[in-house]
Amino acid sequence: MSPSSPGRIVVVGAGMVAHRFADQLRSRSAEGDWRLTVIGDEPLLPYDRVHLSDLFTGKDAAALALEPSVWADPRITLVTGERVERLDRDARTVTTATGRVEPYDTLVLATGSWAWTPRTEGTDLPGVFSYRTVADVVAVQEWAATRAAELGRPLTGVVVGGGVLGLEAAAALQGLGATTTVVEFADRLMNVQLDDGGGEALRVLVTANGVEVRTAAAAVRLGAADDGAVATMDLSTGATVPADVVVFSTGIRPRDRLARESGLAIGERGGVVVGRTCRTSDPAVWAIGECASFEGECVGLVAPGNLMADVVASQLFGGPRTYTPAPEGTRLKGAGVEAASFGDVFGLTPGALEVTLADPVARTYRKIVVSDDARTLLGGVFVGDASLYASLRPLLGRPLGADPSAFLAPEGGAPAPGGDVPDDVVVCSCANVSAGSVRAAVTEHGCTTVGEVKACTKAGTVCGSCVPLLTKIVTATLEDAGITVSRAMCEHFAMPRAELFALVREGGLRTFSEVVAAHGTGRGCVICKPVVASILSSLGAGHVLEPEHAALQDTNDHVLANLQKDGTYSVVPRVPGGEITPEKLLVIAQVAQEFGLYTRITGAQRIGMFGARIDQLPAIWRRLVDAGMESGQAYGKSLRAVKSCVGSAWCRFGVQDSVGMGVRLELRYRGLRAPHKFKVGVSGCARECAEARGKDVGVIATEKGWNVYVGGNGGFTPRHAELLAEDLDDDRLVQVVDRFLAHYIQTADRLQRTAPWVADYPGGIEELRRVLVEDALGIGAQLDALVADHVDGYADEWRSTLEDPDKLRRFQAFVNAPGEHDPDLAYTAERGQARPARPGETAHHDPVVARTLEIVP
Amino acid sequence: MTRWTAVCALADLDPERGVTALVEGHQVAVFRLADDRVLAVQQKDPYSGANVLSRGIVGSAGDVATVTSPMYKQVWSLESGTCLDPGGKPAHDLVVFPARVDDGRVLVAAP
Numbered sequence: 001m002s003p004s005s006p007g008r009i010v011v012v013g014a015g016m017v018a019h020r021f022a023d024q025l026r027s028r029s030a031e032g033d034w035r036l037t038v039i040g041d042e043p044l045l046p047y048d049r050v051h052l053s054d055l056f057t058g059k060d061a062a063a064l065a066l067e068p069s070v071w072a073d074p075r076i077t078l079v080t081g082e083r084v085e086r087l088d089r090d091a092r093t094v095t096t097a098t099g100r101v102e103p104y105d106t107l108v109l110a111t112g113s114w115a116w117t118p119r120t121e122g123t124d125l126p127g128v129f130s131y132r133t134v135a136d137v138v139a140v141q142e143w144a145a146t147r148a149a150e151l152g153r154p155l156t157g158v159v160v161g162g163g164v165l166g167l168e169a170a171a172a173l174q175g176l177g178a179t180t181t182v183v184e185f186a187d188r189l190m191n192v193q194l195d196d197g198g199g200e201a202l203r204v205l206v207t208a209n210g211v212e213v214r215t216a217a218a219a220v221r222l223g224a225a226d227d228g229a230v231a232t233m234d235l236s237t238g239a240t241v242p243a244d245v246v247v248f249s250t251g252i253r254p255r256d257r258l259a260r261e262s263g264l265a266i267g268e269r270g271g272v273v274v275g276r277t278c279r280t281s282d283p284a285v286w287a288i289g290e291c292a293s294f295e296g297e298c299v300g301l302v303a304p305g306n307l308m309a310d311v312v313a314s315q316l317f318g319g320p321r322t323y324t325p326a327p328e329g330t331r332l333k334g335a336g337v338e339a340a341s342f343g344d345v346f347g348l349t350p351g352a353l354e355v356t357l358a359d360p361v362a363r364t365y366r367k368i369v370v371s372d373d374a375r376t377l378l379g380g381v382f383v384g385d386a387s388l389y390a391s392l393r394p395l396l397g398r399p400l401g402a403d404p405s406a407f408l409a410p411e412g413g414a415p416a417p418g419g420d421v422p423d424d425v426v427v428c429s430c431a432n433v434s435a436g437s438v439r440a441a442v443t444e445h446g447c448t449t450v451g452e453v454k455a456c457t458k459a460g461t462v463c464g465s466c467v468p469l470l471t472k473i474v475t476a477t478l479e480d481a482g483i484t485v486s487r488a489m490c491e492h493f494a495m496p497r498a499e500l501f502a503l504v505r506e507g508g509l510r511t512f513s514e515v516v517a518a519h520g521t522g523r524g525c526v527i528c529k530p531v532v533a534s535i536l537s538s539l540g541a542g543h544v545l546e547p548e549h550a551a552l553q554d555t556n557d558h559v560l561a562n563l564q565k566d567g568t569y570s571v572v573p574r575v576p577g578g579e580i581t582p583e584k585l586l587v588i589a590q591v592a593q594e595f596g597l598y599t600r601i602t603g604a605q606r607i608g609m610f611g612a613r614i615d616q617l618p619a620i621w622r623r624l625v626d627a628g629m630e631s632g633q634a635y636g637k638s639l640r641a642v643k644s645c646v647g648s649a650w651c652r653f654g655v656q657d658s659v660g661m662g663v664r665l666e667l668r669y670r671g672l673r674a675p676h677k678f679k680v681g682v683s684g685c686a687r688e689c690a691e692a693r694g695k696d697v698g699v700i701a702t703e704k705g706w707n708v709y710v711g712g713n714g715g716f717t718p719r720h721a722e723l724l725a726e727d728l729d730d731d732r733l734v735q736v737v738d739r740f741l742a743h744y745i746q747t748a749d750r751l752q753r754t755a756p757w758v759a760d761y762p763g764g765i766e767e768l769r770r771v772l773v774e775d776a777l778g779i780g781a782q783l784d785a786l787v788a789d790h791v792d793g794y795a796d797e798w799r800s801t802l803e804d805p806d807k808l809r810r811f812q813a814f815v816n817a818p819g820e821h822d823p824d825l826a827y828t829a830e831r832g833q834a835r836p837a838r839p840g841e842t843a844h845h846d847p848v849v850a851r852t853l854e855i856v857p
Numbered sequence: 858m859t860r861w862t863a864v865c866a867l868a869d870l871d872p873e874r875g876v877t878a879l880v881e882g883h884q885v886a887v888f889r890l891a892d893d894r895v896l897a898v899q900q901k902d903p904y905s906g907a908n909v910l911s912r913g914i915v916g917s918a919g920d921v922a923t924v925t926s927p928m929y930k931q932v933w934s935l936e937s938g939t940c941l942d943p944g945g946k947p948a949h950d951l952v953v954f955p956a957r958v959d960d961g962r963v964l965v966a967a968p
Contacts, residue, residue: 491918522917523890523916524917525914525932526913529914530914550871551873551914555913563927567908809869815864816863
């Protein structure tokens, strides 16, 4: 072995820190002739323990696996499911429980921690678990399922330990259907990370989530049921609580047995003693992560462990890096409440000043700790709203830049630190990435998106809490580099949609050729052509199906159906207000049966039929139109559906006829083209069964009329709609909705939904109310006219198409082979219906036949 | 020597839209441009595997006539088949089929 090579490296432990070490080794020495063997006792690929609680929400254990390409390196051997039993430092070997002997030149201990459980009587009973590994989570899940079945009732669960992990475990038990109690020895929850005020605020939030909290209590004895499983817990307060499942989350201890038995120096409170280079008392042995004791302390967090992995990878090749513990913060994850803190939580620094805002109405508690001159940030506590945590934590020990109380003000206070944080500030403490490294990823490595920066620097890839700050820095750096997001729609039009809309309206333009000649260049593209088609349609300049507009439409609008992954289409007739007759249901059933279409109820109270070939669409729609149905525009950037609850016609609680109003609104706005699709909901009382506030327009009945809410959204960024006007009568409601939609259509950007349009509206919802409800700008009549013209000009797109032989030509499969159709389509059966077959599956080209196929697993 | 297949009349095609033709067993996407030129490429979208390219939007990138996949929006030159915008994926070019108009008839050949 050459002096510059670490030779044969063995890592004991295969957790997150070992993975980081292997990854660092590869990137530091891509060509080196070292060999690395990583030995772990868990049977799985090294996984992301930080997100262990995700398993309870249905995530697969495999999805937690850390980037596996590391293990494909031919120099690296990963051994899982083997416990190292002995370390012989004289012979420089480790020996596993199965007798495998692994010689080393360099040994790295990354054994992590074990979950400590107090010596309470009964901790060996069935139904008592700890919370540390994937195996623990699986065991809890299995127990909860089988025990609930055995007992024939919901379980009661007790979590001992009210720290971060305990609260996660409590939320998880609740998710498994158990009534849950948290028992905490200290007088408050998260007592290490939160002060009294924060702990009390957290108790309120956790209790509101249905978890019972008992502080200043210890578990003294567990009692068994007749069948021997755990059933009760006696507390130090004298109380006895029922306990069908118990999880201990009472802290962790370093796994240092190998080191102890082989005579390495051990810290007073456990852990393998290391110095700044992470070397132990044996120069050939290093220790990293939670098992390493630096200055008498083992830290149970991933960030310092990753830092130690980097240090050792650097040191092994003669590098200069050493370990300096960085002040850490803690953030509660996966418990359904927000709590986070960092730095000097208790204000113990001499002269420290605390600025606290406790808001019992909003159920938030926020505290900022600063130095005696109120300039330097020393710490923070955030409960109920931890949004400041990610932006303030990196400024720990630095000037705050504003009066601390300004950060805590509910609205309009000092803006959170943005893209201008100093270069040496650590933005992502998990991956130890500084603001400077993020900027370098943009300026030196050519990254132009947050996604690219994450891939390049690994920042934001572990816990994700720094992503908002990361985004600000990336955006600011891009702007500084002169890379601005152009306002141009595409290469053919230099202006955004709203400007083009105004130009087309003022110029009275009626075709794409006119529009591009007046305001653009070239022959358009997939971005601008549909936008122009939508603008022309909104302005009533001809039907979406007119020949000159035909070339502007994406295939969905061209053939009036929604393209599916295999090139076939879906068919969704309009079902206004969700109301449908048995006769129409029968026709839908017959059509679906005859054409072998996959059928499902959509999220919009309609019935979708999937798998229609382009050449089948006219025949299918002729049947539906003949039965009195019409296009549902499930393919268009237009009104999708109006969802309603059953309302006062049937419901005992309904105060208005929500179905009637739903039908009226749906028939009014059907076919109206907009910058994006939009949805409407109508609820017949304040119980809000139509979930109207999740829609672009939400209408909710009151005793006196209707309240209308706007700008709601489900999807990727859910947002509740905001109240625009109250207690409107039917006609006034329709007018306000008309104006809202018309104003949105005229001024929104391409593919901008109403939620961001409302959120970005200058002056906010108040100004929108002045413009639309009070007509402060005097544009009400013009907005009313846009919708009135649409209503007058409406015709069912499918009926018009079926009546026009020219338009029916677009539905040929082959221009030179009438009657033929795409021979590459193939379907298989699933749950009694057809779906596109994947390669190698039993399949048939005709879905009518395919749905009857026998699938041999 | 090139064997041409007459697939339809030029009048059967709408400007700046495509149709699908069968040419010696190949599915071919045939497009009529605004200036009445006719261009043809493979119908199979290399990214989704579905036979859909004739249903894409026709446009221009600089001076080059383009088609965009209706499935995942990759963009190709209709003249050379070169992938101009692979949408973050590896670039896959299209097979170009010789096409011309003769006396109002659209002719396409297998490459």
